[in-house]
Amino acid sequence: MLKRIITIMLLLLTLQSIKELHAQTTKVNNDIYMFHLKDSVYIHTTFFNIEPYGRVSANGLVMIKNGAALMIDTPWNNELTEQLYNYIKDSLNSTVKQLIIGHYHEDCMGGIDYLKSKNVKTISGNVTKQKCIDHKLTVADKTFDKLLKLDFEGTEVICNYFGGGHTADNIVAYITDKNILFGGCLIKSKHSNNLGSIKDAVIEDWDRTVEAVKLKYGNAEIIIPGHGRYGDNSLLDHTIKLVRRYREQVNNPVK
Secondary structure (H helix, E strand, C coil): CHHHHHHHHHHHHHHHHHHHHHHHEEECCCCEEEEEEECCEEEEEEEEEECCCEEEEEEEEEEEECCEEEEECCCCCHHHHHHHHHHHHHHCCCEEEEEECCCCCHHHHCCHHHHHHCCCEEEEEHHHHHHHHHCCCCCCCEEECCEEEEEECCEEEEEECCCCCCCCCCCEEEEHHHCEEEEECCCCCCCCCCCCCCCCCCHHHHHHHHHHHHHHHCCCCEEEECCCCCECCHHHHHHHHHHHHHHHHHHCCCC
């Protein structure tokens, strides 16, 4: 009898969690979803077909204050970015004013040209700038070396470059008064059981880079990875574990 009661209680809790999740998620269209995280902070998740993987999702962040919006990472391309921009303008009554770029891949800056056409100020790390030059991509308006403290409508946003990982140029962004860390593709979600695409990865540095993030922002309440569900600071240790497991498998292959 007790076992049955516990089972029913767990089922009710699961159903409630699903209900709450859907209540906080807005479907913009079939490719774009907005998840209300806390206060004026949203995760934008967009889907795009990537061969040979199929339909792949990627996360970005939107913070709104005083009718202005800060975006961290764009959707995959200009078309999706235009759709998200218009949703923010028409449904959230805010205008995107600034963009922070996590790294040079399309799931971070595929829509930079559209936002520049709307006079959005764009920011990236210096390593990303060089990557963009090397790959003949659009360069951000403003760049920084290791650290940038940004005042967005009275809210401090700190951008840090700690080193290579998923790419040589990946940065993180921390919203001070929200205790939210946007880790981007440097950080893996809890449900990730591998490192995903590593064609541009700096495997030898990745775990040390995340250790540096942990030392600085290990008390972050919410951490947002580039793909998959957000989580707490356990995502940092999870990422370190995945990197070291991969390296161990490469160095000691099963015969």
